[in-house]
Amino acid sequence: MELIFIRHGAGEHTLHPPESLQIRDPHLTDQGIEQAKQLQEDLPLTEEDMLLVSPVRRTLETVAIWSEGIQCKKLVSPLVSPRMFPQNPEWSTLPCDRLLSRGLIEEEFPMYTIDDTTPETLWTDGINTMPEELFKEHAEPFLSWCKSQERDRLYIVSHDGTITSYRQLISGKRLTRKDFPKETASFKLKL
Template sequence: MIELVFIRHGQGEHTLDLPHSLHTKDPALTENGIIQAELIRNQFPLSEKDVIIISPIRRTLQTVEIWSRGIDCRKIVSPLVSPRMFPLKPKGQTLPCDKLFTKEKIKDGFSDCEIEEKTINEYWSNGINTVSEQEFKVIAEKFLNWCKQTCKSRIYVVSHDGTITSYRQFISGKKLTRNDFPKETDWIIMKY
């Protein structure tokens, strides 16, 4: 059994003027988001033994960059924790604020992060935002089993409200709603 600590990224620019700001391309953390990321350092002090899985989006990468500053822990970027629509809307489309970074952009801007290479390229292109519930269940099981193989005790996952809620619903088997979304830099600890 592994302990998963799901942490939502700090406040992003895409949340400042809803719903219009959701069309912001590549939003960064706000000043408040930077402060929130710094506060995670107090809640979850890191060591070199820790492993963090990160969504390939600027705001999650920045959150981890600030949180892990000065600690040489393992940071792995994976599209399997990228933004996910919750609940899934038929014919829903990925918004500009949720477009994934390319592997090259991650290597250029966040060079201390590893790229998770075993994931098929389709997910690196399109993410998991609009995959069907059936496909997500397969993805979730593979991802969680990969987490168990990667780390034997605790693993951190820095992601998004809909993604975290989707994984929580999968792990717990309980029906969740948007009311269950974590706030910025909130965390949920689960065992799998």
């Protein structure tokens, strides 16, 4: 199976850092909307595709634009929510990286299915500041679940730190912030 990790389009929180990182629930910028539209050409979807999406507005908006008119499966999971990379126990979750509630997602993005198999603490706390060993305890069964979907490919629309964390776990290679993907860039990994 091939996992295709895609970073969301440019969000408002990236416009004027570090101040803009304090924006709670940032939308895509005009550039981010154009990047999401470009995904329609670069990675065209079919009804057979499955997308796993972070419960953050910018990823949900990216997928809504990318998958417009395609009735593929879209599952929202906190297991692909924002994650700091590298981890630092002194850092806390920024306002721009707080997860949307399941209720808000259901109300504003009814075309998505909510992952109701993950523990409630993941929906409230996410994986952002989770210590590396605990992340691994959640990530390994998640990757096994992905593999059990018996698909040729599975798309995961997430964030730079999250993608890099999963890439490091799967590849066993030590990565750095220099390995972060750009907006709407993709990485293919075999499971």
